Amino acid sequence: MTTLHDLMNAPAPASAWVLAQDCAETGLDPADIRAEMRRRIGEMRASVERGLASDARSITGMVGWNAKGLWDAPDVLNAPLLRRVQAYAMAVNEENARMGRIVAAPTAGSAGTIPGALLGVADHLGLPDERLIDPMILAAGVGKAISRRMFISGAAGGCQAEIGSSAAMAAAAVVELLGGTPRAAVHAASLALMNTIGLVCDPVGGYVEVPCVSRNAFFAVHAVSAAQLALAQLESFIPPDEVVGAMASVGRLMPAELRETAEGGLAQTPTGLAVTARMEGRGEEGGMIELPMV
Amino acid sequence: MGVAYTSPMSLLDMIGPVMIGPSSSHTAGACRLGLVAHHLLGEAPRRASIGLHASFAKTGRGHGTHLALVAGLLGYAPDDPRLPRAFEEAEAAGLTVEFRDVDLGDVHPNTAHLEVQGDTGRVTVQGSSTGGGVILVTHVQGLGVNFSGAAPTLLLRYTDAVGMIARIAATVAADGVNIATLTCTRAARGGQALVAIELDAPLSSEALAFLGRWPDADWVRLLPKLMDG
Numbered sequence: 001m002t003t004l005h006d007l008m009n010a011p012a013p014a015s016a017w018v019l020a021q022d023c024a025e026t027g028l029d030p031a032d033i034r035a036e037m038r039r040r041i042g043e044m045r046a047s048v049e050r051g052l053a054s055d056a057r058s059i060t061g062m063v064g065w066n067a068k069g070l071w072d073a074p075d076v077l078n079a080p081l082l083r084r085v086q087a088y089a090m091a092v093n094e095e096n097a098r099m100g101r102i103v104a105a106p107t108a109g110s111a112g113t114i115p116g117a118l119l120g121v122a123d124h125l126g127l128p129d130e131r132l133i134d135p136m137i138l139a140a141g142v143g144k145a146i147s148r149r150m151f152i153s154g155a156a157g158g159c160q161a162e163i164g165s166s167a168a169m170a171a172a173a174v175v176e177l178l179g180g181t182p183r184a185a186v187h188a189a190s191l192a193l194m195n196t197i198g199l200v201c202d203p204v205g206g207y208v209e210v211p212c213v214s215r216n217a218f219f220a221v222h223a224v225s226a227a228q229l230a231l232a233q234l235e236s237f238i239p240p241d242e243v244v245g246a247m248a249s250v251g252r253l254m255p256a257e258l259r260e261t262a263e264g265g266l267a268q269t270p271t272g273l274a275v276t277a278r279m280e281g282r283g284e285e286g287g288m289i290e291l292p293m294v
Numbered sequence: 295m296g297v298a299y300t301s302p303m304s305l306l307d308m309i310g311p312v313m314i315g316p317s318s319s320h321t322a323g324a325c326r327l328g329l330v331a332h333h334l335l336g337e338a339p340r341r342a343s344i345g346l347h348a349s350f351a352k353t354g355r356g357h358g359t360h361l362a363l364v365a366g367l368l369g370y371a372p373d374d375p376r377l378p379r380a381f382e383e384a385e386a387a388g389l390t391v392e393f394r395d396v397d398l399g400d401v402h403p404n405t406a407h408l409e410v411q412g413d414t415g416r417v418t419v420q421g422s423s424t425g426g427g428v429i430l431v432t433h434v435q436g437l438g439v440n441f442s443g444a445a446p447t448l449l450l451r452y453t454d455a456v457g458m459i460a461r462i463a464a465t466v467a468a469d470g471v472n473i474a475t476l477t478c479t480r481a482a483r484g485g486q487a488l489v490a491i492e493l494d495a496p497l498s499s500e501a502l503a504f505l506g507r508w509p510d511a512d513w514v515r516l517l518p519k520l521m522d523g
Contacts, residue, residue, distance in 0.1 A: 022305045027494070036306055036522065043312045059316070059356055096315030099358055099378040106308045107426055108318040114309070136309055143308035153319065153425035155349075155403065169308070206353035208316040262353070279356055 001025070004145045004186050004240035014172075014182035015134040018141030034133055037140075040103050041132050044092070044115040047102045051091025058097035060279055063209045066217075067091035081124045082221060089116025089220035093213040106143045106152050109208045110166035114139055116220025117170035117227075121177065135173035142172045142189045149241070150248035154201030154260035157251030163219045164196035164247060170223035171230070180231050188230035190240035192223055197247050200258035202265025205276040211266060306522065311427045313372040319404050320350065320357035323423025325377065326443060326520050327406050328366020330431055331419040333517045334449065337412035339367050339389050345396035345407035350423075363406060364391050371520075372427060401432070429520075435513065437488035438479040443520035445474055446496040450505060451513040454480045454487040462489060462505070469501040 002021050010017035023030050052071045057064035067090035075083050089112035096102045096111055105114040118139070122132055143152065143165055150157055152165050168189035175185040196219070204210040236243060257264035266272050313322040332339065342364075350359055358378065365380035368387060376383055384391060398405055402422035409418045420433035431441050434449060441447045448466070452458055459478060466473060472494040480487035497516055506514045 018305070026304050028304060033305060037309065040306075040309055040312060059358075099315050099321075099361075101312065101373055101375060102315050103310055103312050104318040104322065104427060105310075108313065108315050108321065111315075137305060140305035140308035144303055144305065147303060147308070151425060155319075156425070205356060207356045261349075 008186035015138040051095040085120035086217035089216040112216030113166035117223040139169035139173040159201040160199040167192040171226035174227035190236035192226035204272040206262040314377040322372035322427035324362035328363040347398040347405040349403035351395040439490040447517040452511040
């Protein structure tokens with residue numbers, strides 16, 4: 001299976017090489033993968049649009065209005081790319097939290113990062129969705145190379161495994177979209193990963209809402225930052241595969257309380273515990289809870 | 295260094311699945327477990343009893359795990375927009391479901407045990423949702439198996455006897471289909487045995503009908519590929 005080192009040294013564009021390798025392994029037809037990837041970009045696009053337009057609350061009532069709130073607010077920083085990337089990312093994760101239709105990338109909890117970064121940059125620059133197919137294939141290739149060495153789930157490796165992977169995948173995709181080399185794309189992924197190491201998974205009540213929704217906004221921007229550094233030829237001092245190994249080892253050192261069990265961190269704050277108690281007190285789906293005022 | 299996946303993952307496993315939120319493991323994976331039971335029952339489900347283990351029991355409700363399992367039983371894929379309304383759809387379809395918390399022992403925390411009855415048949419399925427919407431089915435009809443639904447899978451229950459595996463493999467080969475993986479378990483020597491064969495392509499209806507006519511095979515099913523990657 002492909003390593004990040006292999007990817008980094010692949011002939012440009014890296015996505016073409018990733019696609020050829022994948023089809024050799026799985027026996028799938030490259031044209032089918034490209035067509036399906038195009039369809040999934042459309043699904044991502046639709047989830048962004050629904051999320052930006054809706055302020056309906058999630059199952060718990062903790063999230064639901066953040067993406068629309070940011071999108072409708074004045075751009076006081078005069079930073080349209082920043083606002084777009086953040087709003088797109090949260091739009092997808094709020095759709096996810098209200099049981100809308102999204103594309104896991106690589107997981108549902110981290111589903112906003114890639115659309116936030118990649119669709120956000122493309123829209124900022126006025127690039128059509130057809131241009132996103134190859135970068136998305138490279139993103140998937142980076143995810144596969146990471147999953148070769150670690151489980152991509154919060155339960156196995158903490159949030160670093162989920163949002164770190166999605167940010168690394170997004171960073172590489174943005175680099176390819178902007179014409180960067182395979183080397184720059186993989187270094188962008190590595191920079192994104194090494195600056196995510198240690199992040200725990202401590203969701204309030206165990207729900208994919210807090211901090212997951214805002215976290216996708218932060219890490220979509222993180223991915224764009226990594227791409228910016230790598231496109232300026234900055235590199236990860238630690239080789240990319242070693243960074244993945246370091247992240248995997250930190251995941252193994254992480255106590256179970258901080259790996260998606262809601263037994264530590266934000267989940268165990270007084271407010272987090274109050275939310276959990278109220279949700280467990282309810283028997284059925286639907287409805288909302290009164291949030292404690294803080 | 296742990297290797298995350300034993301079989302090659304497709305790029306479409308990384309950007310995907312397209313799914314109803316909020317959790318790839320607790321929603322999409324749960325739906326696929328229900329879908330396995332749906333296909334293996336092979337008729338409209340009427341009654342289901344679903345045991346939820348560990349994390350599925352503890353945090354399932356807020357993740358739509360119950361809805362997703364029922365959606366799967368109704369034959370809905372993880373991206374079906376009807377998934378959030380699965381309870382109402384089940385009622386309309388005449389399906390009654392009960393949930394219980396169970397301790398299935400030393401298994402993955404996201405594991406469910408499903409007993410499903412139709413008008414004529416009954417199926418039991420136990421499986422785990424291992425992350426990103428990927429599942430691993432570990433028991434069917436009470437016997438051990440090991441398949442993911444990523445490939446068409448032939449299941450055949452028969453009376454343990456010399457040469458059965460060879461006959462089954464020969465039938466699959468005569469149909470021009472390659473075997474990817476095969477697991478076989480039995481309750482006892484000469485007792486009930488179950489073979490689960492992951493295939494590179496679906497078996498023809500003729501081959502399936504041929505297997506179904508064997509007097510020593512009492513249950514044959516072809517699970518279609520559940521992943522679109």
